[in-house]
Amino acid sequence: MFGFIMKTNTFITLSTATANVGVLIGLIFLLVELKQTRRIALSEIRQQRTMSVIDEYASFAKDRGFSDILHKSLDDGEFGSLSKSDWNQIRLYELARTVRLEDVYFQYQRGLIDEVAYNFSLAMAASRLPIWKWLKIADPSPDFSKAIEAYVKDEDFKQTLLAAKFQEWADENPSPFGGLSSPFFYE
Secondary structure, three states: OOHHHHHHHHHHHHHHHHHHHHHHHHHHHHHHHHHHHHHHHHHHHHHHHHHHHHHHHHHHOOOOOOOOHHHHHHHHHOOOOHHHHEEEHHHHHHHHHHHHHHHHHHHOOOOOOOHHHOOOOOOHHHHHHHHHHHOOOOOHHHHHHHHHHHHOOOOOOOOOOHHHHHHHHHHHHOOOOOOOOOOOOOO
């Protein structure tokens, strides 16, 4: 009878070890699947973001009047030639850009977007900061604002020519916007 118990114990030990190896292999497979799923999700997020930007710029290309306004202001630096209505269109355009760039910040903080897209978005936000302040664009996130300010204060940061020219112009031309639409805006 003692021999039978040993054989049963040996069988139980071997079956437990086999089950544990099976669970371990299953966990490894699960980790590989999760990593692959994360890569696919990141790729889909990036593709959706790219398609959104393409759609946005394609719509601007179709709107000749707005395209001309953007060109005069953001390409040629003819800030003084724009009416308040023109500036309001740019304000709404920049508000949409702010939300999109803040979304990149949000996704990066959660590991859902890569560092290249994040750094590009921070650089874009930093180059737009003087314009956002003058237009009194709503600030979507205090943490995003802090990230932009830290980026601007970095010793390697170099402001874009557009931002520098705009800041020079804005120092002489007060904003026509009161910032009443939002309790939080870039200041």
